[in-house]
Amino acid sequence: MYVSSFIPFLNRHNKRRKFYIDARCHPQTIAVVQTRANYTGVITELKLPHEMDFSGKDVSGVLFQYPDTEGKVEDFSELIERAHQNGTLACCATDLLALCILKPPGEFGVDVVLGSSQRFGVPLCYGGPHAAFFAVKENLVRMMPGRMVGVTRDANGKEVYRLALQTREQHIRRDKATSNICTAQALLANMAAMYGVYHGSDGLKDIARRVHNATLILAEGLRRAGHKLHHDLFFDTLTVTCGCSVKEVLDRAALRKINVRIYSDGKLGVSLDETVNEKDLDDILWIFGCESSAELVAEGMGEETKGILSTSFKRTSKFLTHQVFNSYHSETNIVRYMKRLENKDISLVHSMIPLGSCTMKLNSSAELAPISWKEFASIHPFVPLDQAQGYQQLFKDLEKDLCEITGYDKISFQPNSGAQGEYAGLAAIKAYLNAKGERHRSVCLIPRSAHGTNPASAQMAGMKIQPIEVDKNGSIDISHLKAMVDKHKENLAAIMITYPSTNGVFEEEIADVCDLIHKHGGQVYLDGANMNAQVGLCRPGDYGSDVSHLNLHKTFCIPHGGGGPGMGPIGVKKHLAPYLPTHPVIKIQTDKDACPLGTVSAAPWGSSAILPISWVYIKTMGAKGLKHASEIAILNANYMAKRLEKHYKILFRGVRGYVAHEFILDTRPFKKTANVEAVDLAKRLQDYGYLSVCKGELQEGRDRLFRRDCGDRIRGNGFKHKEGTFRLDIRKKSFTMRV
Numbered sequence: 001m002y003v004s005s006f007i008p009f010l011n012r013h014n015k016r017r018k019f020y021i022d023a024r025c026h027p028q029t030i031a032v033v034q035t036r037a038n039y040t041g042v043i044t045e046l047k048l049p050h051e052m053d054f055s056g057k058d059v060s061g062v063l064f065q066y067p068d069t070e071g072k073v074e075d076f077s078e079l080i081e082r083a084h085q086n087g088t089l090a091c092c093a094t095d096l097l098a099l100c101i102l103k104p105p106g107e108f109g110v111d112v113v114l115g116s117s118q119r120f121g122v123p124l125c126y127g128g129p130h131a132a133f134f135a136v137k138e139n140l141v142r143m144m145p146g147r148m149v150g151v152t153r154d155a156n157g158k159e160v161y162r163l164a165l166q167t168r169e170q171h172i173r174r175d176k177a178t179s180n181i182c183t184a185q186a187l188l189a190n191m192a193a194m195y196g197v198y199h200g201s202d203g204l205k206d207i208a209r210r211v212h213n214a215t216l217i218l219a220e221g222l223r224r225a226g227h228k229l230h231h232d233l234f235f236d237t238l239t240v241t242c243g244c245s246v247k248e249v250l251d252r253a254a255l256r257k258i259n260v261r262i263y264s265d266g267k268l269g270v271s272l273d274e275t276v277n278e279k280d281l282d283d284i285l286w287i288f289g290c291e292s293s294a295e296l297v298a299e300g301m302g303e304e305t306k307g308i309l310s311t312s313f314k315r316t317s318k319f320l321t322h323q324v325f326n327s328y329h330s331e332t333n334i335v336r337y338m339k340r341l342e343n344k345d346i347s348l349v350h351s352m353i354p355l356g357s358c359t360m361k362l363n364s365s366a367e368l369a370p371i372s373w374k375e376f377a378s379i380h381p382f383v384p385l386d387q388a389q390g391y392q393q394l395f396k397d398l399e400k401d402l403c404e405i406t407g408y409d410k411i412s413f414q415p416n417s418g419a420q421g422e423y424a425g426l427a428a429i430k431a432y433l434n435a436k437g438e439r440h441r442s443v444c445l446i447p448r449s450a451h452g453t454n455p456a457s458a459q460m461a462g463m464k465i466q467p468i469e470v471d472k473n474g475s476i477d478i479s480h481l482k483a484m485v486d487k488h489k490e491n492l493a494a495i496m497i498t499y500p501s502t503n504g505v506f507e508e509e510i511a512d513v514c515d516l517i518h519k520h521g522g523q524v525y526l527d528g529a530n531m532n533a534q535v536g537l538c539r540p541g542d543y544g545s546d547v548s549h550l551n552l553h554k555t556f557c558i559p560h561g562g563g564g565p566g567m568g569p570i571g572v573k574k575h576l577a578p579y580l581p582t583h584p585v586i587k588i589q590t591d592k593d594a595c596p597l598g599t600v601s602a603a604p605w606g607s608s609a610i611l612p613i614s615w616v617y618i619k620t621m622g623a624k625g626l627k628h629a630s631e632i633a634i635l636n637a638n639y640m641a642k643r644l645e646k647h648y649k650i651l652f653r654g655v656r657g658y659v660a661h662e663f664i665l666d667t668r669p670f671k672k673t674a675n676v677e678a679v680d681l682a683k684r685l686q687d688y689g690y691l692s693v694c695k696g697e698l699q700e701g702r703d704r705l706f707r708r709d710c711g712d713r714i715r716g717n718g719f720k721h722k723e724g725t726f727r728l729d730i731r732k733k734s735f736t737m738r739v
């Protein structure tokens with residue numbers, strides 16, 4: 001969850017350095033926000049509303065949660081008014097299902113509303129993937145990161161939607177970007193949207209009412225059994241002080257295989273969701289020693305018990321009024337609607353996708369099958385570890401394999417994307433340097449060719465960015481690098497490098513570059529998004545890197561068409577292991593000298609539920625297969641470069657004349673000669689449904705390459721072979737620049 005996406009509002013030049021957090025937010029939300037604020041130099045203070053003083057006009061924002069972590073529904077209008085009077089923005093974390101029947105935060109003056117859309121039909125998934133949402137008042141819209149969809153008219157005057165801003169912010173604004181998010185949760189956002197489309201506002205209200213009614217019945221039963229409820233107004237969550245022994249309740253809960261939240265002061269918490277049925281209520285009542293069944297309790301309650309629906313918190317405004325939410329309420333209709341949308345897409349099942357996503361691989365059905373198993377999908381991220389031993393085993397296996405592949409010593413699975421991995425890895429570097437007493441080290445060297453997320457992440461980790469020039473071969477300009485290292489040697493924190501470079505070249509000097517940085521007290525962050533050209537062949541940990549993220553949604557087969565989900569675990573050398581992320585609810589840092597950088601995701605192991613995909617990929621490929629896939633990727637890129645070199649200029653090659661796993665064709669001359677641009681070529685390729693399939697014997701093809709004699713039996717762009725899956729990528733100044 002990108003719960004902390006709203007932090008960009010606290011821009012660095014703002015004089016208001018303070019940010020208040022209501023102590024009754026979820027602990028994981030507090031941890032993520034505190035960590036994020038810590039690296040950007042914002043001072044957070046944990047308080048209750050009545051303790052919050054805005055009069056110094058030094059507070060930029062205040063975050064509270066509605067309903068709060070104990071389930072309480074409360075009126076925040078007075079707090080918001082005080083905040084607004086002093087120029088402070090009000091941010092509210094909330095629950096979408098509750099808002100179907102609760103007065104929404106926008107109606108009591110909140111400026112920024114955020115939360116998870118998991119409750120809209122997405123399984124718990126041991127923490128993720130889930131899409132977060134983030135909504136603002138009209139006056140703040142232009143400050144939101146990411147891309148906007150606008151309504152416009154097409155050539156025939158029909159209303160259509162289009163992207164208003166086509167390029168991601170971090171690629172244009174680099175270190176000035178307000179967000180580093182690249183891979184997001186597009187698939188999950190679509191799932192939640194379809195849940196809304198299918199149920200419509202009436203259906204959603206029914207679901208919310210049902211959950212609330214079940215909670216009211218439970219509350220009544222618990223009161224009758226002599227327990228104390230902490231809050232009178234709630235939606236789906238109760239906080240209880242037991243009238244009997246807590247141990248007795250917990251023992252009975254274990255018998256019925258029900259988990260309750262246990263607070264440090266002995267209070268217990270119970271939350272219900274859409275799936276709750278009468279049997280569940282009976283079980284929970286029994287656990288708490290209530291003599292009656294849910295039915296009997298309900299009978300005794302009568303009609304007048306309506307909970308929040310009989311208070312001023314009841315929602316009166318309409319929502320989801322657009323036609324799309326009021327048209328597809330049967331299974332056949334929603335399926336036809338989804339199919340109609342799908343038919344508008346050009347995807348790999350039709351054609352090549354001219355998308356520069358580096359080394360995204362095709363994935364097999366066998367890799368995807370396990371993620372729908374309930375053992376992976378229906379498990380809460382905060383269950384006791386002994387209930388999630390399968391996951392724990394999977395994490396261990398995957399960590400071991402990824403360490404072996406990368407040459408690192410420890411992996412953190414908390415980051416949900418490559419960009420989030422960058423932020424976590426750089427924060428680990430910062431935490432390490434701080435612990436060494438070198439807090440002043442904050443300069444991060446980043447070549448101009450780096451992916452846009454690099455400078456954006458470095459900025460989020462509180463570093464100052466020094467760009468490094470690129471030479472005519474597309475490699476780091478070593479003399480400029482040396483000059484900048486010398487200039488910043490006192491304050492050098494890190495270098496972020498991509499290897500093979502973004503221009504598709506294995507740089508000869510990589511080990512020397514790492515040495516140079518280390519000699520001057522800096523750390524090396526190697527952007528491992530594109531391990532495609534390295535897996536099985538070379539390891540960042542061996543040639544001198546200290547930390548990398550791996551894009552499991554590129555090199556390790558998690559499908560991420562449409563923009564996400566992804567997983568961006570980071571690997572680190574031993575000395576950085578103590579600084580890896582921690583979690584406020586589940587103990588995940590096992591290093592005995594742990595001194596964690598903080599928390600980067602609300603879920604302890606990020607988007608755990610998609611890790612089985614990479615696990616299956618690695619296990620089915622095996623060491624030989626993985627290496628073979630890398631070789632084939634490099635072979636194909638070189639084959640294509642060779643075949644095309646007579647017709648196009650190949651922009652960059654290594655000193656030996658070879659490219660890595662990708663290369664750049666210069667199409668700029670055609671602009672002059674034929675008024676044809678890269679985007680025209682890309683579209684023409686699509687017209688031809690360009691997706692060629694590997695037909696040749698791979699071994700034979702590889703031998704030919706080594707004899708510098710490329711036959712034409714291996715062709716490939718996005719092809720798949722039974723022993724390995726790989727994709728050749730032709731990007732940047734070629735086909736993707738303007739797409």
Ligand SMILES: *Cc1c(COP(=O)(O)O)cnc(C)c1O
Pocket residue numbers: 181182183357358417418419420451453454498527529530551566568
């Ligand atoms: C894709 C990519 C990233 C960003 O990864 P996300 O998962 O999209 O955040 C960073 N660096 C490089 C080189 C990449 O290709």
